[in-house]
Amino acid sequence: MQWLPDTFREPEAEHAGRPHVLLLTSGLGLGHVRAAQAIEAALRDRADVFTVDLWSLMNASVARAVQATYLSLVQNYPQLYERLYHLDERTWRLVLEKETGPPPDVLQVLELISGIAANIGTDEPRGGRYGSDKLLLSLLCAALPYDGDSLAGNGVRARLALMKWVWLRLIRRLDAAIRKISPQLIISTQMVPAAMAARLKRRGKLRVPIIGVMTDFGVHDFWKQRGMEHYCLAHESNLGSIGMPEAREYATGVPLMPDFSTPMPQGEARRRLGLPLNASVVLVLGGGLGLSVDGATALLLQRRTRMHVIAMPGRNQAARSELARLEQAHRLNLSVCDWTDRMDIYLRAADLVVGKPGGITVAESLACGRPLLASRSLGGQEGFNVDFLQRHGVGGLIADDVLLDRVHALLSDHERLNLMQSRAWRLGHRDGASQIAALALELVMQRQSLAWQTP
The missing domain is CATH 3.40.50.2000 (Glycogen Phosphorylase B;)
Incomplete structure (x- = not known):
């Protein structure tokens, strides 16, 4: 079973003058991919659409091991998964952006994840695209278990440094894919690649609008990223969930196929x-x-x-x-x-x-x-x-x-x-994809208009 697409998929034909739109998604389940496909269908006649899957930024066998770890967690340990997902809804932001260790309640989950991943392992010979990821996975499995007595000083800093380094490594790979495509706008149907793109924008490496598309009827905190200015929500009752002054929210509905x-x-x-x-x-x-x-x-x-x-x-x-x-x-x-x-x-x-x-x-x-x-x-x-x-x-x-x-x-x-x-x-919303496509094209036109007005 092949879950992982190529690093990015090019449109079928080139059309001079048409905007380049990049879709970011995650192929773990079908939902985020299906939403991206719906947006692509709505844009097909008006833009050249490219797609990057989060898992294509990793070594294929490592990606499968991480996916299997996630599935084992949600199916066999649902209560722990629920804790990991909802604990203050800022857990991963703390881990990836701050200098302090994760909250104590997360430590049990991290140890469980490392154990599952270590038992699954990878299934391909050495080498291949991003082959060094296999070594990194082994290091992470060894580093994730936290001893409650050692959550201080160099121990926690070393673990955090490794996790942040892996995160930044994936962001650099996404940066390379974005530079190759050179999009005029980015749309993400999953919060992790959306956060990666937003970081690039905060660091001045990306200057195009980013649209976050919710595929669930609620908003996780990790969606709330400086640098991502536009949010398409699943329903009107979700309006106000982002809560950032610079963010614009639209109740488009979840994008569905035509x-x-x-x-x-x-x-x-x-x-x-x-x-x-x-x-x-x-x-x-x-x-x-x-x-x-x-x-x-x-x-x-x-x-x-x-x-x-x-x-x-x-x-x-x-x-x-x-x-x-x-x-x-x-x-x-x-x-x-x-x-x-x-x-x-x-x-x-x-x-x-x-x-x-x-x-x-x-x-x-x-x-x-x-x-x-x-x-x-x-x-x-x-x-x-x-x-x-x-x-x-x-x-x-x-x-x-x-x-x-x-x-x-x-x-x-x-x-x-x-x-x-x-x-x-x-x-129900039956026109979410067309509304998102219209917003995307409007933002591209606004950006082009500003560029033309600049002396």
Whole structure:
């Protein structure tokens, strides 16, 4: 499985006079990449668009080891991940920008991360692009565990120096990619490369506008960077979350692919997919990683009903194997689709969605007017999304032992289901990508106009 694109992807053709726009993203899951692709689609006829993935700035095997470490943390130690994500929401800013050590509550998480990474290791021979990263990973695994009795003096300074050096090393690599592309504007759909670009701008190495695009229904502190002046937020209720005088905020909605701009009627969607027109349909999603799709599907099939379940395991092969077994036992009630480029059709065909509350999944569900019952939340950014669903009455986090009853109760109460669907439709944004594209082109034109006026 190849998760890592090349350092940057060039547009298909050169067009003289068209602006160069650089998209920064992270390919760990599919959400940030999908948002970048949606923006690219909206800009395609009006700009030359380049894309840099955060993970392409590392050695490929090291990047896979770091990704596997992250996935192990969020899946196997969700409470620790939640602490790491939410602890004052300034933890990594302190680590990367200050001279003091991390807060004591973070030390347990750092030690766990180092242990996971050391056990995973790298899977490629010596050499390759950024081959020295393998040595750095080994050094980090040795340096991250903090002894509570040694958090003073040279010990903590040495650890912090190594972590900062790795951070600056990645920033230098991004700087080189930016110089090669020479963009007139940068858009980031993930907070880490956004912070890296903002640092370059603060240091005078970058002089173009930077737009930060939120793909979740809340704002983590690390997004708040001097040098990044424009923020596109997932919903109007998020306005004011940045809280910096120089920042301009826009409630554009999460950028979605063009097909979400005018979702088709439910009947037409079901005919396209060969689904029964009169049955209740539940769509089970787990994001690109397919987390918990098989478990949620098994729960929904415990009772013999006319309900039809569509399950999408993404690239989770273990879940796909279990779903294949369930499909054999429930041929009339279960359809399995690994993934699709037309998620809008599946969402419109369904009555409601069950699954992982990633930002893109929530935004796509709302754009299609579908409530979302979260069968599992990884915490962190997904906590923002669950809170949003609950606050607006279009879903929320549901425990496994009541999931089946809640789904059946909702499908049986047509008036309540229609109300939730209508509410979801009103909350949804279907033109986020085009709004972001329009903002980007306007900023480029403003910058060109100022340049022309300069004697």
